[in-house]
Amino acid sequence: IGGVTIARNDVVRDDDPTNNVPDSIFSKLGMQLHRRDKHPIGIIKNGIYEYFDSNYAKKFEKFEDLSPIVSTKQNFDDVLVPADHVSRSLNDTYYVDPQTVLRCHTSAHQAELLRKGHRRFLVTGDVYRRDSIDATHYPVFHQMEGFCIFSPEDWNDSGIDSTLYAAEDLKKCLEGLARHLFGAVEMRWVDTYFPFTNPSFELEIYFKEDWLEVLGCGVTEQVILKQSGLDNNVAWAFGLGLERLAMVLFDIPDIRLFWSSDERFTSQFGKGELGVKFKPFSKYPPxxxxxxxxxxxxxxxxxxxxxxxxxxxxxxxxxxxxxxxxxxxxxxxxxxxxxxxxxxxxxxxxxxxxxxxxxxxxxxxxxxxxxx
Ligand code: PHE
Structure with missing residues (x-):
């Protein structure tokens, strides 16, 4: 994987009763679709980088090669996921052993990067979730986490309190991103809950006669900042689903296509080409x-x-x-x-x-x- 190699024994342990990683999932580790410049997932990642690079004077650091094998502490505890939260169950998450999982979100890296001194960053990677099967769900997909910290001088002159300041900046940022990627598109904000943000929001985009959730975000819980000695700051975070965005942007009807090596699929996308619409090469009978x-x-x-x-x-x-x-x-x-x-x-x-x-x-x- 990039620099790291992952062996089957690292993730599939036939002798560990907690282990629920099938070979079909193991085979996806290390594929890193987000690092292929001519793949829709890579193209959209680069499009998002471009937006952040050209709209923010203070650069966002980029991470895209962090290992998807993380501790339960990183995946859950560090981002305040309660002990009894469903996402911790064997039914929802792939466990390597009782203390190790395949990350189910890129938020698993927030706390560790903060502790290492990073303050504004984008983390892209493959994430893993056990789920049902249909055209928009696949047990491996790609997320990009965004994280941005503010200091008192940022919000002091605004006349509004720090939380509201961060929430407004966040929404403005993501609406701008949606316009950068899609031009005109119908979108709406929905209030929601995440253990690590408050308030929390989801952005939905209108796609094929339905609202499709494309990202979760919010103002970071103060406890998370405090753990890294950042008591006087406020931060926002978001997690984008890259497949969902790419399905809307390129008109890709089925999430399995991202894994296809059929040239009729792969040849339709080129580096930096954000606008192309996918031409289905035929629908075979079900x-x-x-x-x-x-x-x-x-x-x-x-x-x-x-x-x-x-x-x-x-x-x-x-x-x-x-x-x-x-x-x-x-x-x-x-x-x-x-x-x-x-x-x-x-x-x-x-x-x-x-x-x-x-x-x-x-x-x-x-x-x-x-x-x-
Ligand atoms: N981690 C959340 C998810 O995967 C998304 C999210 C990221 C929400 C950051 C808020 C802040 O659903």
């Missing part, structure tokens, strides 16, 4: 397969999705719960519809039947469910 089973208490949809992805890889487009009922004996049945579709070719019946039969075997073997 193939639907249903699977029903009685679940047990330990069943989760994310575990099911990892099994499906482990077998079908990027040939799976969507996994949807289409039926859910509990019988008189208290047994609960789920029926999932799996949509198989390749971005690159037509799948044969035989191939899909084979995938589905492997899914059935593996689901029964690994998930403690009873097939119906």
């Amino acid at each position: 193939c639907y397969k249903d699977i029903s089973f009685w679940i047990s208490d330990s069943f989760t949809e994310n575990n099911f999705c990892d099994v499906v992805r482990g077998i079908a890889g990027d040939l799976v487009e969507e996994v949807k719960l289409i039926d859910n009922f509990t019988n008189k004996k208290g047994m609960t049945s789920h029926c999932y519809r799996i949509v198989f579709r390749s971005m690159e070719r037509s799948l044969t019946d035989e191939e899909v039947n084979d995938l589905q039969s492997k899914v059935r075997d593996e689901v029964q073997r690994k998930l403690n469910v009873e097939l119906r």
